[in-house]
Amino acid sequence: TKSKAPAALASSRQNPQSATPTAAPARRSPLDPRRPAMDRIHVTVRARPLPPEDAQSSPWRISGNAVALTAQPSIRFEFDRIFGEDCHTADVYGARTKHIVDSAVQGFNGTVFAYGQTNSGKTYTMRGSANEPGIIPLAVHDLFRTIQQHMDREFLVRMSYMEIYNEEINDLLVPEHRKLQIHENYERGIYVAGLSEEIVTCPEQVLKFVSFGESHRHIGETNMNVYSSRSHTIFRMVIESRDKADDSDTDSCDAVRVSVLNLVDLAGSERAAKTGAEGVRLKEGSHINKSLMTLGTVIKKLSEGIKGQG
Numbered sequence: 001t002k003s004k005a006p007a008a009l010a011s012s013r014q015n016p017q018s019a020t021p022t023a024a025p026a027r028r029s030p031l032d033p034r035r036p037a038m039d040r041i042h043v044t045v046r047a048r049p050l051p052p053e054d055a056q057s058s059p060w061r062i063s064g065n066a067v068a069l070t071a072q073p074s075i076r077f078e079f080d081r082i083f084g085e086d087c088h089t090a091d092v093y094g095a096r097t098k099h100i101v102d103s104a105v106q107g108f109n110g111t112v113f114a115y116g117q118t119n120s121g122k123t124y125t126m127r128g129s130a131n132e133p134g135i136i137p138l139a140v141h142d143l144f145r146t147i148q149q150h151m152d153r154e155f156l157v158r159m160s161y162m163e164i165y166n167e168e169i170n171d172l173l174v175p176e177h178r179k180l181q182i183h184e185n186y187e188r189g190i191y192v193a194g195l196s197e198e199i200v201t202c203p204e205q206v207l208k209f210v211s212f213g214e215s216h217r218h219i220g221e222t223n224m225n226v227y228s229s230r231s232h233t234i235f236r237m238v239i240e241s242r243d244k245a246d247d248s249d250t251d252s253c254d255a256v257r258v259s260v261l262n263l264v265d266l267a268g269s270e271r272a273a274k275t276g277a278e279g280v281r282l283k284e285g286s287h288i289n290k291s292l293m294t295l296g297t298v299i300k301k302l303s304e305g306i307k308g309q310g
């Protein structure tokens with residue numbers, strides 16, 4: 001539609017995680033966890049190219065890193081970064097996500113979400129197309145390249161790929177694993193029980209698993225974009241590394257690092273009232289709204305810093 005909001009990429013990094021449940025002391029880095037939380041949450045907007053007739057009638061104008069109503073310029077929203085419609089996914093990747101991938105290799109957790117209405121370009125940005133690779137393939141290639149530069153450490157990389165549809169978690173790598181449950185325990189923290197993790201050693205292998213995962217989602221679905229717009233897709237890489245020089249007798253808590261990189265393509269954020277949804281579509285919509293609202297609350301709490309964390 002004409003007033004379609006552009007897709008947004010929100011990214012955050014969390015504190016480093018120690019492989020052992022005993023907390024590791026915070027390591028100084030550009031991502032120092034002691035810095036205010038807001039610094040670690042960035043929102044980037046990417047405008048999708050519109051057909052000329054829609055572009056003419058769009059009520060929004062981009063100026064710098066703000067989007068404003070043409071008719072009422074005082075109504076404006078500022079973001080950390082805005083990319084115009086002629087940008088490339090590689091530019092969007094370089095702005096923030098590259099840094100998050102580098103940090104993940106160093107042991108810091110990181111998450112990138114694509115948020116926006118259906119058709120605003122979330123999947124195009126995250127997965128990409130035949131002629132323009134998305135954030136996921138760019139991140140995967142970068143991750144393995146970065147790992148090779150860390151000669152002093154030994155890495156083990158695992159991946160999983162899941163979707164959340166109508167509040168049900170399905171494993172996209174093992175299609176018969178459906179309706180998985182979220183569990184929590186001392187050793188692993190919060191995790192999806194039964195979610196498969198594949199050990200991966202090169203980008204091609206990862207991307208093959210991603211295509212495999214995608215191929216199942218077509219079963220019984222005539223309109224792939226409609227279906228994928230109603231589910232959240234979470235691509236996850238667990239990066240574990242060990243100091244090669246470390247013999248296990250020493251007590252260095254930095255010897256083993258485990259971090260998680262999440263790249264998430266969220267379900268469409270459109271309102272049920274606007275889309276005139278009924279029945280199954282309305283039920284899907286209410287699950288999506290509930291989960292996006294909860295995500296919003298979590299991000300808001302994180303951005304409020306230590307004091308506001310609830």
Ligand SMILES: Nc1ncnc2c1ncn2[C@@H]1O[C@H](COP(=O)(O)OP(=O)(O)O)[C@@H](O)[C@H]1O
Pocket residue numbers: 007047048049085116117118119120121122123124125129225229268
């Ligand atoms: N930056 C872009 N450049 C060119 N085409 C795009 C761009 N973003 C989206 N598209 C196209 O617009 C359509 C909708 O994009 P899609 O990523 O599927 O939206 P969403 O996942 O947000 O529902 C697709 O056909 C896609 O190829």
Ligand SMILES: [Mg+2]
Pocket residue numbers: 119122123124225228229265
């Ligand atoms: Mg999509």
